[in-house]
Amino acid sequence: MAKTISNETQDEAMKVAKATQKPGQTKEQTKLIALGVEKGIAEFKKQHKSKARDRDKARKQDIKSKMRANADSDNEVIEPEDKPSVQRLPWGLLIISWIGFIAFSFMK
Template sequence: MAKSISQETQNEAMKVAKATQKPSQTKEQTKLIALGIEKGIAEYKKQQKAKARGRDKLRKQSLKLKSQQENTEQEENIIAHPSNAKLPWILLVASWVGFLSYALLNGQ
């Protein structure tokens, strides 16, 4: 456990232990208190990391769900408006009919 605790955390724990030290307290007792504080800090950091992972997981799920909904809406829009796909072909045929009728009428 001591290897996973950073030097900064150990120093901070020792400062807190010395700040709350009683006059009759020995150095050994102060070190034991500092170790308890270190463990508390390490546990707190673990909990915060777990909460952050949980929030990140929820955020990713939310983004994934949102993109799936957008894709579904886009597909529904394409299916709902099939007449838009026919419009260019209708205009092309109409322009050719107009061109041919103009060419035939002016050619005679």
């Protein structure tokens, strides 16, 4: 499983290795430390991507379950008790307005 490590990661690893370099440390030792840091960074990125995928899957499942719950609630039957009161309101307003119109016209 020989994956190539990006130049950015290699540069970052070399900076970390040089920053922690001890006096008298050879270039070869610094390169070995940089390789270890590269592997650590690569492993961290791999774990981070895996966790991000898992979070994304969980988020998508939550969205799907909420959509299913909403679809189920939309399919529920509305109770007949609610419909007559809603239908009476426009007719009641119409009748009241006509009574008001007739009363106004008789007042003249």
